[in-house]
Amino acid sequence: MNPYQEPLKKALRYTxxxxxxxxxxxxxxxxxxSNNLSELIRKLRKGNIQNGDDKY
Known part of the structure; x- marks a missing residue:
């Protein structure tokens, strides 16, 4: 078996x-x-809530 076939099979199964x-x-x-912007906003809001600013 070709060693490159397994990652391809894994990717196709996931899809x-x-x-x-x-x-x-x-x-x-x-x-x-990408959800990087969403993650950043979530982290910033979480930090604000922990610092006592609960308007979010």
């Missing part, structure tokens, strides 16, 4: 398992490819 989400991502141009 098929999450087909609905992958399809939504491809069809909706507003869904970001």
């Amino acid at each position: 098929l398992k999450h087909r609905e989400y992958f399809t939504n991502f491809l069809l909706d141009g507003c869904i970001p490819i």
Whole structure:
């Protein structure tokens, strides 16, 4: 067996398992490819709440 086939199989299985989400991502141009901005905002808000600023 080719050693490169296993990672490809794993990637294809993952894609098929999450087909609905992958399809939504491809069809909706507003869904970001990365959620780094969302994670940053979440961390900043969490920090503000811990510092006593609970307006978020």
